[in-house]
Amino acid sequence: MDTKLSETTTSKRRVYADANHAPVTSVLPDGDVPYADHDMDADERVIMALGYKQEFKREFSLWTTFCVSFAVLGLLPSFASTLYYGMGYAGTAGMVWGWIIAMIFIQCVAMSMAELCSAMPTSGGLYYAAAVLAPPGYGPLAAWLTGWSNWIGQITAAPSVDYALSAMILAAVSISNPDYVPTTWQTFLLTTLIMIIHAAISSMPTKRVAQFNSYGSTFNIIALIATIIVIPAVAKSEPKFTPSKEVWGTITNQTDFPDGVAVLMTFVGVIWTMSGYDSPFHLSEECSNANIASPRAIVLTSGVGGVMGWFLQLVVAYTVVDISAVIDSDLGQPWASYLLQVLPQKAALGILGLTIICGFSMGQGCMVAASRVTYAYARDDCFPLSRIWKQVNPYTQTPVNAVILNAVLGILMCLLILAGSVAIGALFSIGAIAQFVAFAIPIFIRVFFVGHRFRKGPWHLGPFGPYIGGLGVAFVLLMVPILCLPSVTKGDLTPDLMNWTCLVYGAPMLAVLIWWVVDARKWFTGPKVNVEHSMHAVVSEGMEPEEHADAEVTTTSAKSAEDKL
Incomplete structure (x- = not known):
């Protein structure tokens, strides 16, 4: 396991984005819970539940997003x-x-x-x-x-x-x-x-x-x-x-x-x-x-x-x-x-x-x-x-x-x-x-x-x-x-x-x-998860899971989601 990640897991309280209860359809397998070492707003929780890190600033609104698409139109x-x-x-x-x-x-x-x-x-x-x-x-x-x-x-x-x-x-x-x-x-x-x-x-x-x-x-x-x-x-x-x-x-x-x-x-x-x-x-x-x-x-x-x-x-x-x-x-x-x-x-x-x-x-x-x-x-x-x-x-x-x-x-x-x-x-x-x-x-x-x-x-x-x-x-x-x-x-x-x-x-x-x-x-397996997540955990918001496997950065892909539906 990555040393830095292991230290983070034991030294910081995790904030979880529950993919099973978020209003999204995630590539993550049922029970997988992505987490971060900082408080997340609703948008970041959604993207984390989808299996991706938040890498962009969310500076588009409904109007400006419409403006881009109408401009493309x-x-x-x-x-x-x-x-x-x-x-x-x-x-x-x-x-x-x-x-x-x-x-x-x-x-x-x-x-x-x-x-x-x-x-x-x-x-x-x-x-x-x-x-x-x-x-x-x-x-x-x-x-x-x-x-x-x-x-x-x-x-x-x-x-x-x-x-x-x-x-x-x-x-x-x-x-x-x-x-x-x-x-x-x-x-x-x-x-x-x-x-x-x-x-x-x-x-x-x-x-x-x-x-x-x-x-x-x-x-x-x-x-x-x-x-x-x-x-x-x-x-x-x-x-x-x-x-x-x-x-x-x-x-x-x-x-x-x-x-x-x-x-x-x-x-x-x-x-x-x-x-x-x-x-x-x-x-x-x-x-x-x-x-x-x-x-x-x-x-x-x-x-x-x-x-x-x-x-x-x-x-x-x-x-x-x-x-x-x-x-x-x-x-x-x-x-x-x-x-x-x-x-x-x-x-x-x-x-x-x-x-x-x-x-x-x-x-x-x-x-x-x-x-x-x-x-x-x-x-x-x-x-x-x-x-x-x-x-x-x-x-x-x-x-x-x-x-x-x-x-x-x-x-x-x-x-x-x-x-x-x-x-x-x-x-x-x-x-x-x-x-x-x-x-x-x-x-x-x-x-x-x-x-x-x-x-x-x-x-x-x-x-x-x-x-x-x-x-x-x-x-x-x-x-x-x-x-x-x-x-x-x-x-x-x-x-x-x-x-x-x-x-x-x-x-x-x-x-x-x-x-x-x-x-x-x-070698191509579809969308790759690039967030840290605990496997098959049941968590409450802002709380450590009672039981979880070792956390790791994973390359979970579309194959992981094939049995979800």
């Missing part, structure tokens, strides 16, 4: 970045109906995730949940697949957002100076610069990051409301609005698939836009009152984002004049093309400027969320050189090394810009698929393997939990193949028009699965 820049998919596949009818239908099921996914977050408020999030809830023998595999899929989705978020942001900035320059034509190298270099700036901001102390995202999210909301008001008020076209019969009833199918499939294909824009609501889960170790505030932030983000996003869809659908001109514009950015089509140039530049500022805030929020995921997985030794990526900077108390790793990988992914718009566009579909697959795995396990035996946290869906989760999982299973479809088929399908999502996402996931079969299953 980035409705205005997200809509601007994915307008091609919504409008380009099925026209205005696809936009307005597609958003409503998709949002019903996305809300099911969000509420089921919030329920998991309340029961397991840790940075590992869905990865931790999959490990704990999986059937006996499958916890490490479930955690492995969930973790890698979620990580792939997280690290592609900031590069895709920053690429779209760079395209909008250069489009604004082109509008002001018609003789200027952006090159791919200029887009890449500007994207790289923005990635570096976001990495610097994300490496600051938690309090500063929270403040930055609070300001950014507030600006996002104001800019979105201003856009929804200004466009119909200032629109220059006559008549200003397209008749409702055409907006709602005319599907302008620009794919080689039936109308119904074309509408489903528009969901990629909705899914990518609405994939940021998991951020509160990953920030829960930095949030006070986490097992209530974090799930509330998830549902609030999805609900507010869904409603406001639909209003924006309606505004664009009713005011757009020529869809083909928007999609095929020489500006190379459909949102900028649309604004120039319906607004005077100064007003168009003003709205585009608001979108650019919102996009900057969104990219930074994506970088923060991704760094927390990388840190959480490195803490459990998922990556090569995990000992480096899991370090918390002693000055900022944030995972700076994880931020740097994500920034470098993001810049490398942005090299796809040089391969053309279709190649870099795959990042959007990858983010949508990777995130929703990761969302679905633990929800699927909770619904079909755990059911009503699920140990609920203080925020839960009551008896409706399994049914709501089932609807969310069914939606994901339907959408994964849809998101891999190209817009054209047969003789029209060329390498330039191919949807490379299945390859760019499928290849890494296949490699990860092969790695598991060949090697990782021998």
